[in-house]
Amino acid sequence: MSAFAESLSRNDGSTTLVELVPWAGPLQDAAGERHRETARELAADERVTALTVTDNAGGFVRLGPLTLGHAIQEMGGECVVHIACRDRSRAALQSTVFGLASEGLTNALALSGDFPKEGFHGRSRAVFDIDSVGLIEMLRDAGVNGARFTVGCAVNPFKAVESDLVPQYLKLAMKVRAGADMAITQVGYDTRSWSELLRWNATQPRPIPLMASIYILSKGVARVFHEDGVPGIRLRDELKAWADEQAAAEDKGRAAFLEFAAKQVAVVRGMGFAGAYVAGQRNAGEIDRV
Numbered sequence: 382m383s384a385f386a387e388s389l390s391r392n393d394g395s396t397t398l399v400e401l402v403p404w405a406g407p408l409q410d411a412a413g414e415r416h417r418e419t420a421r422e423l424a425a426d427e428r429v430t431a432l433t434v435t436d437n438a439g440g441f442v443r444l445g446p447l448t449l450g451h452a453i454q455e456m457g458g459e460c461v462v463h464i465a466c467r468d469r470s471r472a473a474l475q476s477t478v479f480g481l482a483s484e485g486l487t488n489a490l491a492l493s494g495d496f497p498k499e500g501f502h503g504r505s506r507a508v509f510d511i512d513s514v515g516l517i518e519m520l521r522d523a524g525v526n527g528a529r530f531t532v533g534c535a536v537n538p539f540k541a542v543e544s545d546l547v548p549q550y551l552k553l554a555m556k557v558r559a560g561a562d563m564a565i566t567q568v569g570y571d572t573r574s575w576s577e578l579l580r581w582n583a584t585q586p587r588p589i590p591l592m593a594s595i596y597i598l599s600k601g602v603a604r605v606f607h608e609d610g611v612p613g614i615r616l617r618d619e620l621k622a623w624a625d626e627q628a629a630a631e632d633k634g635r636a637a638f639l640e641f642a643a644k645q646v647a648v649v650r651g652m653g654f655a656g657a658y659v660a661g662q663r664n665a666g667e668i669d670r671v
Contacts (some may be wrong), residue, residue: 383427384459385431385488389563389655390592396430396592396656398461398486398565399668401453403434403444408452410638415522415664417452422665424458427648429668430538430656431459431488435469439611442505447477450486461533462486464520465494470510472520478523482530490533490565491556495612514552514559521560531571533592534561537613552579563590567613567656568606570620572648579653590655595645597661597671598638600628635667643671 388396401420406413423429432453434446450460462481469477481489497505511519513534516557520530534556540546553564566578575593582588596602603624606616627634646657662668 383488383531384413385461386562388430389531392590392655394514394650394654395662396590397428398431398433398592398656398658399429400435400643401449401659401660402438402657403446403449405441405443406447408444416537419665420449420453420458421456421586422454423584424453425666426668428457431461431500433461433490433658434463436463436465436492436494437497438463438495440467440495440505442499446539447480447484447486450481454484459488460486461488461490463490463492464516465492466509466511466513466516467494467507468505469498470508471515472559473508474511475519475523478519478530482523482528485528488527488531488533489520491520491561492535492575495585514555517561519560531562532560533563533565535567536564536600537569537580538569538574539571539613539615541615551583554585556602557585559586559588561589563592563655565592566594568596568611569614570616572652574650575652575654592656592657592658593645593649593654594660595642595649597667598624599661600624600634602632639667639670646671 401416404416406412420432423432434449436446446462450462450575453460464477491513497507517532517534520532536553537549540549578591582591603616603621605611607621608613627637649657657671659668
């Protein structure tokens with residue numbers, strides 16, 4: 382059992398995942414120096430259960446998650462690799478899964494993926510041969526030499542209307558039946574929605590550990606979230622106004638944004654989530670402060 386799987390099995394709020402977003406270039410590229418240093422520091426932090434590596438998040442082309450995931454593993458860190466169905470046929474996904482198992486990267490987050498934003502000489506064509514449910518089934522069947530994947534999935538409990546929210550719960554139930562071991566929420570700012578998800582999960586035939594996404598805000602990120610710039614994330618007018626007010630400080634509001642993230646982490650731990658999935662940090666020191 383991986384350290385990540387063992388932590389999830391306790392389901393006591395202590396699991397902490399920190400997201401890393403790869404850069405556009407090779408592993409050794411100078412553009413990745415800050416990210417590699419952050420990865421090294423976080424891999425050595427015992428409070429961080431695992432680092433997660435995104436797979437062309439937002440549809441933007443970046444270094445593949447397997448490459449950075451393997452590098453984190455060599456640093457001595459635990460890694461959760463995102464796998465998106467957007468860019469790969471089912472054959473390519475199966476090949477990717479075999480590669481993960483061969484490298485011992487057996488923690489995976491199965492995602493359908495955002496629509497492509499760019500590509501070589503133009504926008505890449507989306508594949509979506511199978512969706513996240515099919516990918517979870519594939520990961521569940523892909524053991525190599527006894528390896529077993531710990532499979533995560535995503536859910537968005539922050540939909541504005543019931544007709545959008547109910548399908549999220551129904552699809553999460555499908556993902557659990559397919560073999561998902563845990564779920565991570567979309568970024569959101571509504572404690573009632575967190576509570577409803579926890580209560581719904583407790584009524585299911587197989588409740589799974591749930592983790593809440595916490596994004597360290599900045600003025601620019603708050604603007605993007607407020608303008609629906611990231612699919613599925615909603616940020617209210619009042620919170621946008623607060624972010625603008627904090628950004629007027631000498632440190633551009635960074636101390637306030639870190640404290641706000643820390644409060645969210647405390648809230649989700651107290652509510653009964655398995656832990657927090659933290660993103661938006663600029664360096665390991667910020668995660669230390671949170």
